[in-house]
Amino acid sequence: MNSRRFHGPIDLHAHSSVSDGTEAPGELVQAAAAAGLGTVALTDHDSTAGWGDAASAARATGLTLIPGMELSTRVEYSSVHLLAYLFDPADPALLAETTRIRQARMTRAEEIVEHIGRDYALSWDDVLAQAADGATIGRPHIADALVAKGFEPDRSAAFDGILHWRSGYVKPHYAPDPVTGVRLVCAAGGVPVLAHPGTRGAMNVVPEPELRRLVDAGLFGLEIDHRENLPDAKARLHVLAERYGLAVTGSSDYHGAGKPNRLGENTTAPEVLEALIAQATGSEPVYGAQG
Structure with a gap:
């Protein structure tokens, strides 16, 4: 070469x-x-x-x-x-x-949104609105939804805040x-x-x-x-x-x-x-x- x-x-x-x-x-x-x-x-x-x-x-x-x-x-x-x-x-x-990983990631993402939704006005539709068609949904899309809803200033802050494992909302997939x-x-x-x-x-x-x-x-x-x-x-x-x-x-x-x-x-x-x-x-x- x-x-x-x-x-x-x-x-x-x-x-x-x-x-x-x-x-x-x-x-x-x-x-x-x-x-x-x-x-x-x-x-x-x-x-x-x-x-x-x-x-x-x-x-x-x-x-x-x-x-x-x-x-x-x-x-x-x-x-x-x-x-x-x-x-x-x-x-x-x-x-x-x-395929198994992506399915597990999707299930985990839905569970995270459900847990966050008990404390913040965040829905699964809010997350889907941040993802391209066919995209593998994950925490970055949830982060973007949190930013769009005004709960975090940017994606990095969301990962350091609501989406940090210490928050209790996030579990591994x-x-x-x-x-x-x-x-x-x-x-x-x-x-x-x-x-x-x-x-x-x-x-x-x-x-x-x-x-x-x-x-x-x-x-x-x-x-x-x-x-x-x-x-x-x-x-x-x-x-x-x-x-x-x-x-x-x-x-x-x-x-x-x-x-x-x-x-x-x-x-x-x-x-x-x-x-x-x-x-x-x-x-x-x-x-x-x-x-």
């Missing part, structure tokens, strides 16, 4: 309105091109529904699209997100698991454990990367025995260059990446207007993307007109 194919910055984590972003998949690709990116990955939560529209938009630009997904996994009550790239979207086992997630992605021909693993500081980085299990299952890399990873955690993660031969990625985790994250604020080296593509067998990048 010739790195000159990747003619601009590489951002491997972005969300569309299929999950909790605010732009349609095609609009996200156009925004990435306008931001000067050469490559963007579409990584909606537990869904590949945006791949087709994003691919069509990418083919009309000079942008390279990496089809992906952010897979929900869980260790007890702690959520662990796994970025999955270039897997087969029709793989039966992975498809069944993401079903998700597989991280090792199972890595195995599912690899079995579907994909490449798994642990998403933003340093958000709670070095003391809460994935324990080394657990990381060894993930590596043995097929983990490709760690998303270290991410705005929410804390500096001490980044230092620790670089040590672990070196020790276990893991790739280091950088991404924006862009959500449109849903978060302050901006496209291209963190990026991935071309040689890392080359290695990722070389390892994948489930699907291929979409190269734009100038790719």
Whole structure:
């Protein structure tokens, strides 16, 4: 693979309105091109529904699209997100698991709204009004509904306030454990990367025995260059990446207007993307007109 194919910055984590972003998949690709990116990955939560529209938009630009997904996994009550790239979207086992996760997320969201509605004038229709047709409904849409109703000033405040687990309104939804997630992605021909693993500081980085299990299952890399990873955690993660031969990625985790994250604020080296593509067998990048 010739790195000159990747003619601009590489951002491997972005969300569309299929999950909790605010732009349609095609609009996200156009925004990435306008931001000067050469490559963007579409990584909606537990869904590949945006791949087709994003691919069509990418083919009309000079942008390279990496089809992906952010897979929900869980260790007890702690959520662990796994970025999955270039897997087969029709793989039966992975498809069944993401369907189960989305259904559980929807049920959980309805229960959260029911609980909040006992104390605030919030209804399920209020939440649906904040989501695109076919989107996987989750806490971000509830947050947007709380903002629209005037109960919180913005999405971040809602997550720190009414939607914080300490509020008592929020319960976890079903998700597989991280090792199972890595195995599912690899079995579907994909490449798994642990998403933003340093958000709670070095003391809460994935324990080394657990990381060894993930590596043995097929983990490709760690998303270290991410705005929410804390500096001490980044230092620790670089040590672990070196020790276990893991790739280091950088991404924006862009959500449109849903978060302050901006496209291209963190990026991935071309040689890392080359290695990722070389390892994948489930699907291929979409190269734009100038790719």
